[in-house]
Amino acid sequence: MGEIVLIRHGQANSAARDEESYDRLSALGHRQAAWLGAHLRDAGERYDRVLMGSLRRHRETAGGLGDLGPAPETDPRLNEMDYFNLGKSLRAYRGVPMPEREEEFAAYLSHLLDAWHNAEIMGQETFSDFELRVTDILHEAAEPGRRVLCVTSGGVIGMIVRTLLGLDTEGLARIMLPILNSSVHRLLVTDHGTILAGFNAVPHLERPDRAHARTHY
Incomplete structure (x- = not known):
C-alpha cells in the first residue's frame, strides 16, 4: 500500500x-x-x-x-487555479465582485466555480x-x-x-x-x-x- x-x-x-502580491x-x-x-x-x-x-x-x-x-x-x-484572473472574469461576466468580508466568500466561491465549470469565464486555463x-x-x-x-x-x-x-x-x-x-x-x-x-x-x-x-x- x-x-x-x-x-x-x-x-x-x-x-x-x-497573484504576484499574494504569492509569498x-x-x-x-x-x-x-x-x-x-x-x-x-x-x-x-x-x-x-x-x-x-x-x-x-x-x-x-x-x-x-x-x-x-x-x-x-x-x-x-x-x-488562476483565482485572481478568474475573479476579474467573473466580475466582467456576471457583475460579481471579489468579496470584501470573509463571510461573503462561500457564496462567491460557489459562483466562481460554477461559471468556470460552465465555460462562462476563464483565467489562464x-x-x-x-x-x-x-x-x-x-x-x-x-x-x-x-x-x-x-x-x-x-x-x-x-x-x-x-x-x-x-x-x-x-x-x-x-x-x-x-x-x-x-x-x-x-x-x-x-x-x-x-x-x-x-x-x-x-x-x-x-x-x-x-x-x-x-x-x-
Missing part, C-alpha cells in the same frame, strides 16, 4: 488583490511550515518522493518543512484543463508501496478530493472552503484505487498557544 500526503502551503499574503508566505506562514516539519519529523515521517508546485509559496513552505526525504521536485501541475492536470499528477503520485509528499494549494487539494469522491462543483466549493493553511491530507494507494484517508488535519497547531495560527487565508 502506498500513501500520498498533500500539504497546503502556509499562510500567504492574504491582503493581496493579485507571511511571517505566520513561515512558522506554520516550520512547526509542521518539526511535527512530521518527530512522528518519524519520511517520504520516498517530495513534490512541490512552482509557486513561491510552495517553495517557501517546502523549505520550511525541512528534511523529510529527497530534495523536492518542482511540478507546475501542483500549482493553484479552462476548468477541464485544471482538472486534467490535477488528476494527471494524482495518478503519477499514486505509486504502490511508496510514500509521496506533495506541497500544493487549496484548489488542487479540493479538485483531488472532488475526483476521489465524485463531487459536483457545489461539493468542490464546500470542500475547498474549510481547508486550512499548512493542513495535511492523506490518501491511501490500494489495489482497488486511491482513497481519501484523512482531510484537513493540523496536528502541529492543536496546542492552545497556536490556536491563532489556524488560518484559512
